[in-house]
Amino acid sequence: MHDEAEEIRLKHIFVGVDLHKKHHTAVFLNGFKRKLGEFKFDNKPSEFPKLFEETKKYLKKGMKPIFGLEDTGGYGRALAVFLVENKQTVKEVNAALPNGIRKANPHVQKYDAWDAECVGQVLVDQLERLPNANPIDRYWIISQLVTTRTAIAGDLNALTNQLHTQLGHHYPSYRKFFSELDGKTSLAFFKRFPAPCHLQDWTADQLRDFLIVPSNYSCSLKKAEQILSLVESDGDTKNEYQEQRDFIIQSHVRRIQNSKHELSQIEERLASLIKETGYKLDTMDGIDVVTAAGFIAEIGEIGRFTSSDKLARFSGIAPLLVGSGDNHKHYKSKQGNRNLHELFYRLAVRQINVTRGKDSKPKNPYYYEYYQQKLSAGKTKKQAIICIMRKLVDVIFAMMKNRSVYVKPEVVSKLAG
Known part of the structure; x- marks a missing residue:
């Protein structure tokens, strides 16, 4: 096993790449982690062939390069796609591994060429353990949709918390109205009635008729009577600038509804893409x-x-x-x-x-x-x-x-x- 690893080292040049938004830095190492050179190039497809040309300078007869990239889903994705499409061996290097090498160094350094060299050292030491890069479009777009969904879900949580705060000023007993604040029935109610003053002269029958559709025909007359009773027991909460206060609540509701719609759209797309993978x-x-x-x-x-x-x-x-x-x-x-x-x-x-x-x-x-x-x-x-x-x-x-x-x-x- 040791002889096999030694043979791999002798037959390859190891290229560690430090990735950035505008440019990348590559460092070339031999199988014994001796630095052979470095090369800086722009992060755009027209520049990627230059990396090949630079790599050839260090290849002897029968040798092949192995590339190590930390971020194959972000700034390094375009380079990873280019390398894989050109049938190169590309390994995904977890960021924690080169970071461990940096910390182990007596003098902690942080510059592009050194970062690339740390990636290259991990590539030499842990070649067999590192997974191949995964720049396949299907998996990348699933990743992007998951990231987008996570961001929207975070916004939705923040908006819901803000709505809780606003409603507390208008409806002290609002938590007893509906089981879920961000449910369809609840959002429809607070969008139409952002403050109790908008319920003036509404009967239980009228309120039930209004809520029957968003509740999927499950809202009862008893529920409508309960809401009106709670509003009455809370007392008058009308204040100055009521129109602006109403707008704030309705704005929160609209954005929550939009966020929930976006989440639903994303999840439909994810379900379709997952089916394509066969998993x-x-x-x-x-x-x-x-x-x-x-x-x-x-x-x-x-x-x-x-x-x-x-x-x-x-x-x-x-x-x-x-x-x-x-x-x-x-x-x-x-x-x-x-x-x-x-x-x-x-x-x-x-x-x-x-x-x-x-x-x-x-x-x-x-x-x-x-x-x-x-x-x-x-x-x-x-x-x-x-x-x-x-x-x-x-x-x-x-x-x-x-x-x-x-x-x-x-x-x-x-x-x-």
């Missing part, structure tokens, strides 16, 4: 369309990982062995793809949740039993969840590799570790 992750308990899209956006084509172990390392779930001499201990990894790590964490938590009520039952008995066994064995709650996360990596890897649906495992009296 059936949303057949698993705890994975909806949005979560499935998150996994696919971060993992991409599963073929770039040759085993679930590599996917676990990429996700920052595989433990790190640290020690000296006869003393060794496994520690939680803080490297890896943190977005993917968070997805596995949330999925693990969902597996051990229990239903509400007197007859509460585990949502996934297999993982709940496994979790309890780990706790009984002396694991902390966090450690037990990490154990579940590692099992889920195997499940996700198998489902994506085989394009298969999820099959819930049976619970046995004693689960294997």
Whole structure:
């Protein structure tokens, strides 16, 4: 194995690339991490062939280059696409790895050529562990839609909180009106009646008739009577500049409605794109369309990982062995793809949740039993969840590799570790 690694080093030039919005910097290393040269070029397709020309200067007969890029989905995507289309070997280098080299250096440095050299050193040291770059359009657009959805969802949450604040000034008992503030019925009500003064002379029958359509014909006369009764008991809340205050609430409602519409449109597109991939992750308990899209956006084509172990390392779930001499201990990894790590964490938590009520039952008995066994064995709650996360990596890897649906495992009296 050592001879094979040595042969790879001798037959390749390792090109670490530091990526920026306007320009990139490449550093060329041989297989023993000796710097051969550096090259700066603009971040535009017309300049990318110049990188090839520069690389050729360091290639001897029978040698090939291997490129390492940190950000293949952002500033480095165009370069990654160019390199892959030209049949070059391109590896995705997690940003935490070269950052570790920078910190380990006695004199902490931060400039483009040094950053590129750190990427190149990771490329030499961990070539077999690094996944191939994934600049495929389908996965990239899924990633962009997921990012857009996350931003809109954040805006929606902020708008909803602001609406809560505004409504508290107008309707002290507004929380008792509807079960969900951002539901269709609630938004329709507050858009039409931003303040209690707009309900003047409205009867319960009229209010029920108004709410019947947005509530999908579920609003009852009793609900309308309850709202009017609560408004009456709250008293008069009309103040100066009422027109402007009404506008603020109606503006919040409009933006919330628009955000929810945008989220719905994005989720429809994600569902269609997920179907194209052939992955059936949303057949698993705890994975909806949005979560499935998150996994696919971060993992991409599963073929770039040759085993679930590599996917676990990429996700920052595989433990790190640290020690000296006869003393060794496994520690939680803080490297890896943190977005993917968070997805596995949330999925693990969902597996051990229990239903509400007197007859509460585990949502996934297999993982709940496994979790309890780990706790009984002396694991902390966090450690037990990490154990579940590692099992889920195997499940996700198998489902994506085989394009298969999820099959819930049976619970046995004693689960294997």
